[in-house]
Amino acid sequence: MSEAELDRLFQALADPTRRDIVRRVTVGEYSVSGLAALYAMSFAAVQKHVAVLERASLVAKQKRGREQMVRGNHEGLQKARRLLDEYEAIWRQRAERIADILAEG
Amino acid sequence: MSEAELDRLFQALADPTRRDIVRRVTVGEYSVSGLAALYAMSFAAVQKHVAVLERASLVAKQKRGREQMVRGNHEGLQKARRLLDEYEAIWRQRAERIADILAEG
């Protein structure tokens, strides 16, 4: 899990429109224009958001006819979760260490 | 959990220096200058990174003499984790739904 990969991941999640896209395409399948219809911004803007999510492995595109179907990609989410789990583990170790010190003292 | 809060959270995590600071201050306690000594950038730059983490509730500062001690703040991490867990749940529901459809068909 490279630093650049994590940068892209968290950067991608740091925008409400992109988080909404992630939610939606996890439940159902949308074309890029189908997504664009949902937001008060241009098609090109949504297209860029999808591209950001794609680079972060949070979403994948698949051509179907003239449409580009966007579906959720679990890979990115798992990587982000793994990092937060790691932080959580470090936190718990610290809590245990403190408990030990208190027990000894 | 407001959208702006999540923006600040993921934005804060989208930088390798800031992620490193989060790791370090979770394990031990550092002053701002103590942290600054670790990175190849100015004191002011590190100070800004700490400020970003503070606004995201990933870190808290506490004055001790003339130093400002930085410690990890679990609150922010938990909120980020909660969102990813939610996404995970949506994903699992979808997987089950697909399994059901396959079982029926």
Next chain:
DNA sequence: CTGATCTACAACCATTTGGTTGTAGAATAC
């Protein structure tokens, strides 16, 4: 008191980001 250290904050700069419009290429509809 004087000097050193730690912090806060402003001003500035280059790059990235999130949006726009416009143009052009594929695939579908008629």
Next chain:
DNA sequence: GTATTCTACAACCAAATGGTTGTAGATCAG
């Protein structure tokens, strides 16, 4: 065939980001 739809991508713009230097206020050491 022509017209429409969906997409890709470039060029542009304002605002945010990540860095710098410089100045100034607190606190500690001698």
